Amino acid sequence: MGFPQWLDPYDAEPFIMFSNPHLWAMGSSAMMIILLFLFRNRLRTWPERTRRVMRIALAVFMLGCEVVLQFWYVYGGVWSVRTSLPLELCSLSLLLSAVLLLTRSRLLHSSLLFAGIAGALMAIITPNLGYAYPHFxxxxxxxxxxxIILALLYMTWVEQLRPSWRSVAGSMIFVNAAALVVYVVDVLLEANYMFLRHKPETASVLDMLGPYPLYILGEEVLALVMFSLMYVLFFAIPERLKNRVKKGRSSAV
Structure with a gap:
């Protein structure tokens, strides 16, 4: 069966890290995040009905991303129970972030916020990917x-589900609970979802964390440090500064 080159699972240009398309992809992601931040206050003023439609549309789009991927696996004849199930951390974050958009669950937001953003960010910077642009x-x-990042930040900045130190703990619990379940699946299927049995073939941050199984412990430490820094730098410090400004204005009055 012949495939258009942009869909071919076998004959495609290999992905090159930090190539121009990769830099454009990272830059585009960063720009969307910046725009969401800049327009967060305006979006809050939109009627709840409008925001709900936007959340549903984004959730459907995110679920569609996974659906079309599964169709591509099947269409290309590369679907496998060992590699194609949505059991990577980012696949789980994608699906659960869509659920979060639909339910506005504070528990789900707390569990996903730092794990989802950190995991997606690392994937964007060091992708485990074998296909170059413009491949599907x-x-x-x-x-x-x-x-994933946009959905979680939207729920934080616009819907105002505010994180706390409990969110750091919640994200750690989510990652470890998911890893435990996925590891059982890995053993049963002889798979390597979430890279719990060996490192990916492509370069990644795991290369700096030592050999198997030490890199898994390294991931635990790295996750805790990243989640804590994200909370302190992007939420705790700005919130404290905002409170000081408010207090200063009140004193001046």
């Missing part, structure tokens, strides 16, 4: 991971 897989990969 390249576009789907970066679109899906950017959507």
């Amino acid at each position: 897989r390249f576009i789907q990969f970066f679109t899906a991971h950017a959507c």
Whole structure:
């Protein structure tokens, strides 16, 4: 069966890290995040009905990203129970972030916020990807991971589900609970979802964390440090500064 080159799972240009398309993908993701931040206050003023439609549309789009990926696996004859199930951390974050958009669950937000953003961010910077632009897989990969970050930040900045130190703990619990379940699946299927049995073939941050199984412990430490820094730098410090400004204005009055 012949495939158009942009869909071919076998004959495609290999992905090159930090190539121009990769830099464009990272830059586009960063720009969308910046725009969301800049327009967050305006979006809050939109009627609840409008925001609900926007959340549903984004959730459907995110679920569609996974659906079309599964269709591509089947269409290309590369679907496998060992590699194609949505059991990677980012695949789980994608699906659960879509659920979060639909339910506005504070528990789900607390569990996903730092795990989803950190995981998607690392995937965008160091992708485990074998296809270069303009292949379907390249576009789907970066679109899906950017959507994870945008959905979680939208729920934080616009819907105002505010994180706390409990969110750091919640994200750690989510990652470890998911890893435990996925590891059982890995053993049963002889798979390597979430890279719990060996490192990916492509370069990644795991290369700096030592050999198996030490890199898994390294991931635990790295996750805790990243989640804590994200909370302190992007939420705790800005919130404290905002409170000081408010207090200063009140004193002046």
